[in-house]
Amino acid sequence: MTLRRQLFIAISLVFLVIFLGLMAVGINGTRDYLEQQLGSHAQDAASSLSLPLAQSLGKNDAGLANVQVTSMFDRGYFQRIAVIGIDGSVVVDRDLQTKIDGVPLWFSSLIQLHAPPGEAFISAGWRQLGKVVVVSQPTHAYQYLWKYTLEAGGWMGLGYLIAMILTRFLLRLILRPLSDIERTALAIQERRFVQIPIVPKALELGRVVRAMNRMSQRISDFLDAESKRADGFRKEAYQDEITGLDNRRSFDLRFTQLLEGDVQFSEGSVIGLEINNLKAFNTETSYQRGNAFLVTLTHIVRQILGEHAMILGRIGGTSFGFVVVGLDGTAMAGVGRKLQESLQLEIESVSGDVDISFSLGVVNFHKSDKRSQVMARLDLAIESARQSGRNALQFVMEEEGDEGALGSLGWRELIQNAMAENRWTLLGQPVVSLATRDVIHREIMTRLVGTDGRLVPAARFLPMALRHHLMADIDRALLELVFGILEAGAQTEGHLAVNMSNQSLQSAEFVKWLSGRLVRLGGLAARLSFELTEYGCSIDIEAARRFASMVRDHGARFGIDHFGLAPKSLQTLREVPPDYIKLDTGLVAEAPVNAGAHSLLQSVIALAHQLDVDVIAQGVESAEQVEMLIKDQVGGGQGYHFGAPSPDIGS
Structure with missing residues (x-):
């Protein structure tokens, strides 16, 4: 729970206790006032009734006394009027059961009004004849008390609501620097080194903000210098100096x-x-x-x-x-x-x-x-x-040749039938640690199984799948196979890495499905890596960043494939920091024979290490390349030197 929410709840409870206390004091005071009024009313009635009763009882006329009591009792303001003789006998007794209209039973049961009785002695000259006892009817008092409670409760509730709105606004204003600090800390965790724009006036928060800004700025300046250095090597090796285009x-x-x-x-x-x-x-x-x-x-x-x-x-x-x-x-x-x-x-x-x-x-x-x-x-x-x-x-x-003869609609039908019949197979190529040769993960590749049972390479069916916007469906089918391997308990070495299409990332339905599926996968998601090509990241930086954040939230890893040759490679690395990058095959092949390419490779590796990003080389074909990459502090390698794609994913 956030600090702002904890403070808001604490202040809310304080205000609630205060308002409830004020409400209780108000109700209790009103009840005391009403009880006093009931007692005063009963006493006045008893005093006024004692004089006519003295005349009737002095003449021993009980019938007249009964009429006098009844005429007053029938007004409806009294619960009981009783005339008691000198010997304690009841001469007249009128009693009306309390009936409270318009007031909830729970309220009258919770808050009870005690109407004190009024008494007056009846005497004729020096002779005492008895006394009259009057108890006021509390119905109107209950109704008044209930009305007061509703009105007071309404005003108190409105005051509480206004107080909470003001509290929320003030807390947001006062604690805004904490939110900025939190966002900056999360950004640093994601290797994005931003500044907190507003320094709070509170001394403690101000010192923390300035310290974080200095730390973020120093790291950012260092990484900017590394990026500029690497970009300089890239321009020297691969950029035309006049036009700025690729050479x-x-x-x-x-x-x-x-x-x-x-x-x-x-x-x-x-x-x-x-x-x-x-x-x-x-x-x-x-x-x-x-x-x-x-x-x-x-x-x-x-x-x-x-x-x-x-x-x-x-x-x-x-x-x-x-x-x-x-x-x-x-x-x-x-x-x-x-x-x-x-x-x-x-x-x-x-x-x-x-x-x-x-x-x-x-x-x-x-x-x-x-x-x-x-x-x-x-x-x-x-x-x-x-x-x-x-x-x-x-x-x-x-035209495309043999596959072009099938036609665009023919390819669409072939791919859709393959999805309906689940005619896919998976191949896995190992990615190994260059130092220990342990398998880091296996990159999963998919092949479509044709109606004749032969495998159709991805290079043939993927372009048509992209044309007909079927990539999200293909990625979903591929992932279901991968999830099935994990859920079946296959003893894979390290992780399984899966390449994603930009069409899938741009499909809200696919991303929602994948997020839900990763939730169902639970802890097994930690054995997955999702990869985007460098070009795919550059097409939609925000979509790539959201996707990376989503898969990491579920414990999976995020990587950038075919990295290093594009002009905006280093910018992409800064804007969408992955868990690992895979150096492009061309850059790895060029490095041993081109000094500029080797310098670029070393700079990219240095920048990746500063961002705590693992580096894997693609297209490793020889022991000489492995030796060079180890010297350059590349952690992992992938290529035919370590193994070709194989259907034996779990070995």
Whole structure:
């Protein structure tokens, strides 16, 4: 329970006791007043009745006495009137049972009014004849007391409600710094080093806030320096210094990763841009103007391609390559024409007397295509555009091959039937500790079982699943198989790691289902890891952060896959700190032969260690790589050097 809630409850109880006490004092005082009034009323009645009774009893006229008593009693204000003789005999006695209308029985039972009797002696001269005893009827007193209780209770309740609202507001105002401190502490726990914006006036809280801000700032400054250092190595090794785009080496590595790795996409295209006669433009004007022209073209491309651009690269002196995912052929044609028009306007504005132009080619590609084949088709498209004239655009679009013959709707039907019939199988590849060779976890991979019993690789059916928005259903089917393994008690080594799709993260229904399923899984959830690709995290940082927080709340771990090559890798690491990262295969392969890549790898490792993030290398294929990675303090490794994907997940 939070401190604010504890204080609120304590203050509420204090106010409640005070208001109840005031209520009790008010009711008790009113009751005493009413009892005094009843006694006074009875005494007045007895005194006024004693004179006529003295005359009637002095004449021994009992009938007249009875009439005198009855006439007063019938007014209804009395519970009892009795005339008692000198010898103690009852001469006249009128009694009315108490009946209280409009007052709950529990109230009259809880708060009882005692009406004191009024007495007056009856005498004729010096001779005493008896006495009259009068008891007032308490009905009206009870009704008055009940009405007072309701009114007083209402005002007290309103006062209590107002007091609680003010208390809540004041506590929130006074204890706001504690909430900021709590949020900052949780952020630091999640490796996000933020500042508390308001320093409270209370000395104790002020000192705590300033201390936390200093600590957070120092750590943040240190990590910023490490990030800047690592980013410097990345730019040196993989970034074109003029345009800020990926250089040819980075473009090739990232494109290969896209084609061969776990990054999921439904549609993919490569746009090739060749600037013709740029050398003459530089000679005629200046290299500075030429460079400025290239930067302007870069801004145009970024603006038009937007979030669909996965890789933007300068792959030669006058050649550019842009990889776009998520757009079908029709949409890609529109983007290509818009890019053509914008580039043409820019060239016409700067070319002057120099015959500068461009050639624009667009080709599509599919998962598991060879990079060399795609780039060969791109060269053909660019050359075709060049032969077509100045500032021309050429599309070269091809079908998928064997799987393309099935058709989009055919693939959707195949995938839906597989889900209905549960035709899936799981493979697991070990991730091991480089130092001890102990299995850290096994990364789970899924295969669709075709109607002929043969396994369909993920690279063939996942693009179509993405196109038809079936990934949430596939991930759910995959996870049910994984949960079944855990619940069946299979003796797996370490954890099981599962890759998630961004489509699943963006499905509120899927996330709700997964959260509920992890609750049912209980302590077994601690044997699970959920992974997103670095590209998947960068698409929707907030969704990735919420997903990571959710799985951690249930005891599972969160990792980022294929990490290290993208320009925003280090920013993603800071914004969505995982429990571990898996270094991209391309970066691991480049490090032994490229000093810049090795420096980048070492910087990423250092930054990850500062954030308490475990580092795992992917694509480990040789003992030499293992030796280098151990020296660089990489904790784990995954690759065919340690084992190929196998259906034997529990061994």
